Amino acid sequence: MNVEEAVRLRRARDLLDREYARPLDVPAMARAAYMSPSHFTRLFRAAYGESPYGYLSTRRVERAKALLRRGDLSVTDVCMAVGFTSLGSFSSRFTELVGETPSAYRARSHTAGAAIPACYVKAVTRPTRPAAV
Numbered sequence: 001m002n003v004e005e006a007v008r009l010r011r012a013r014d015l016l017d018r019e020y021a022r023p024l025d026v027p028a029m030a031r032a033a034y035m036s037p038s039h040f041t042r043l044f045r046a047a048y049g050e051s052p053y054g055y056l057s058t059r060r061v062e063r064a065k066a067l068l069r070r071g072d073l074s075v076t077d078v079c080m081a082v083g084f085t086s087l088g089s090f091s092s093r094f095t096e097l098v099g100e101t102p103s104a105y106r107a108r109s110h111t112a113g114a115a116i117p118a119c120y121v122k123a124v125t126r127p128t129r130p131a132a133v
Helices: 003-018 026-032 037-048 052-070 075-081 087-098 102-107 118-125
Strands: none
Touching: 003 026, 003 037, 003 052, 026 037, 026 052, 037 052, 052 075, 052 087, 052 102, 075 087, 075 102, 087 102
């Protein structure tokens, strides 16, 4: 990968980070990087260790965790707010990455992390894909 491709990939990743709640598909992501969808997918996976859609859904779950910790929104409202269109797929993906259901996560007390700066909480609680067995 050359420097120009790396810059274009970062532009697409920034789009995913910024626009995570709107409908995004691989062709739209690839357009942001000025690449074909297949080339974009290959380079994205090589650069960031996961597919573009995997990265997007991980970011969505990360934002969902923050909304669920607030406790003022229902799981369905959080699901829709972060860009998932199906409560079932949201719950499955959330459980896969976090290790508990969105309802269980929302019901659990999160006051232990309240005194920790948000940047540290974000780094420690960032959802990660489980290692393949």
